[in-house]
Amino acid sequence: MTASLSADEYRELIQVALPTSTDADTVDPEPRTLFTPDSHRLALDPDVTVVRGARGVGKTVWFKALQDGKLRALAANDYQLARLKSVETLAGYGTELRPDSYPGPASLGRMLEDGTAPYDIWMTVLLRALGTPGIQQPLSWPERVRWLRDHPDEQDEALATADQRAGEGKATRLILFDALDRLHTSREQTNRLIEGILRLALELRTRTRNLRAKVFIRPDMFDSPRLHFADASKLTSNAADLTWSVPNLYGLFFHQLGNAESRHASTFRSATGIWQSAEANRYLLPRNLMGDQDVQREVFTGIAGQWMGANHRRGHTYTWLPNHLMDGIGQTSPRSFLRALTSANEDTRGRFAGYQYALHWDGIKRGVQTASRTRVAEVAEDLPWVQTAMKPLAGQQVPIDQETIVNCWQEDDLATTLRGGGKETDESQVRTGPRNSDDYDEIIRELIEIGIISRRATGKLDLPDVYRIAFDLGRKGGVPRIQR
């Protein structure tokens, strides 16, 4: 190995490499920084319809990347997924307001109020994207949907024609749906709209050869609509998950370091093995740095030291970091991971500038805390009812019995609060609420499903640290705190 970077050089490199904002809504993916973890291959397969992913795991990144010819080609190469090259993408829904391509939340809301069937709305969006002549003239979405309803024969014909044409060009036309949490403010209406999208997706799979849909969706949203149309199970069985293993997370970090616009990036690359130059300014990680935990650990040790403290029994930095960002179902989002590293870097620069490694263990702890605060804010935004449900538990300590939790809720009459009976409740909390506000055991099941709490082997319930501190629960211990 050639000369490695000094602590200061590493800090400089990390600062340049990691974006201050890690939100895909505001930062578009680009060839240099697009990372292709092996576990995401299936999600990109055009035949996979439903792609589940929690917040911050890359749904919007792939939604955007698939629509960009260059990035799609790049992913096709990295994943040896040649078919991706002959894919033509269409936008079915996304964060960006594109009234020309799909109706926005306001328009969707109005159409639902008027009794428009969600399936019809999405079929209209598809036909418009496919360039079906008749549907291009009307100016507003309600009018276009009305045209569709008035011309059932032309609908079938348009689909068949588009399918045939795509087949002649040996292409697959793929309509993409993202940002489904922004379809509607009411959970019930959102569920209806999602069901419409899923029915359309299934329709394309069963009735056409070359038209496909891909739906990026949060797991809790995919589970909530009652998928009671025929063959709905086909979507579940063929769904893919955007997950991040520990090697994936470090791979992402190292990829950003090796591809940063910094003079230290090339030093980092030459110190860590043989990187492939795939395209201009884009370097691919050496195989072992991508998947071999021992190799990754060694490199990260060069950045953060080996141990999480002066006391060597406090654990390895390499495992400590992702473990402490993990939620109740064992998932760590890359967004939290990178944010923790960014913050650890800033903190070390401020407080431990003379430390022999780039990241001080105390800085890493601080970074994890910053990341978990953000994480909780995201949950509060996505699922306001979770915060409402957790509030009565503040002051408790984990591990905790299910009975104790239910008692807290009963005392607080959580069901009424969730139904909107309480004064403090704002509308959105009610509307995105749990599947069943009255069944407390069911609410616990739902909280477990989304990783806020977890059930231990002994039956007791626990909260991962990411959530425990923010929701103001303690942890039982026998040694009283030192009074100061």
Next chain:
Amino acid sequence: MTIRFDDAWAKALEVAKQAAVSTHLDVVLVRDILGRVSVVLDDPAGDPPTGSLVEDLGVKLAAEAGPFIMSAPVTLASTLFAPDQVLHARDLVTVQDPAGDSGRVSTLERGVVGAEWLHPRPESGNERSNRVVLYGFKGGVGRSTATFMLAQHLAGQGHCVLAVDLDLESPGLGALLQGDDDLPDYGLVDHLAESAVGNEDGLDLVTKSKTVQVSGNGEVWVAPAGGRPRKGYDYLAKLNRAYFDLPGGDAEERPAGLASRLEAAVHDCEQQVARRSRQPDVVLLDSRAGIHDIAAIAITQLGDLSLLFGSDSVPTWNGYRALFQQWSQIPERARAIRERLRMVAAMVPRDRREGYLEVFRDHAQGCFAATLYDDVPSGSDLEADAELFNPAPDDDAAPHAPLPILFIPELVGLDPAARRNWHEIDPSAYSTFVDTATDLILGERS
């Protein structure tokens, strides 16, 4: 209603606390070897409390303690021949600090096994070998075999290892590591017996293991409990005298307590290895099971790290809980010792290891949390939280996170003398244990 042992103590403690408030004096509640209690008041010189106050206190204590009352229930420190032996006794446990007008309340347990659990580890200036205690609250969980495997693994990595058999009641490590003929002339028990009369110099206590074959620079040395069996070598006679604390330090400042005598014995073993080869990098102390003082001394005073063996069973956890509670009486002690402990899940059933380990982990976590981990109240901010020690159940670096050893049926009822190649067993059963333990022992150096 009959007053039982536990109630007598609890009630007497209440009386002692009240006395600290009413007399404004420091109070020591003493319990003797039969469980009988009495109170010592630390009265200021020349200003004794009134006789009626002392008498009232005595009557109250007698009423609460029933049969567990000493003939002189209240004693004034000023009347004691050597008050420091009570007021500044080594085993004194503070249960309540002085506050306002009220004095300090302490307890003192006299003449019972178990006091060693409360003694701190002596500060030692010189650089010592990494000493690792292997202990199981319940015996028969494969602790000695694990000691063997760990020694072999460490030596395989080039380290010099000394394995000491501290299980004097049922020694076995010596036989695992060495054939009878190759054992040294003497063992730990000889050092304890001879040192009582200052005659321990020149004992041959260690031999290099022939059973463990090491290629490379590693070595395994063994210090057995007893010497090579031979005519006229009386193990039992020495064992019977090994545990007693000797009468106070003599003119030559000869160490008297069992703890310091054990420390001296282990130290001499280390020196012998250093002389005959090199300073051992790691010393493994195979401790006996149970609440015995030898185990207490090994864990609290000899070891840098203690590996606590157990299978997932109610007696195991009740035992560890009782043990940890001893330490949690003194919060500083709990803080000092908890990070030097690590659970080992022994005899893990191979076919359901994952589920077994999950439950084991939760039971261990509950046991540690209730006694040794800091209480983390709600409402603590992130900064304060990070300072407290209460690792999450899934924290793999936590003391409660078990190092697994898989159950190997062939090792049940093993006679190492009859099967000299017994240790050529499936290495996967021990791989996680030896790897993680090595990390913990040599972390900073490896």
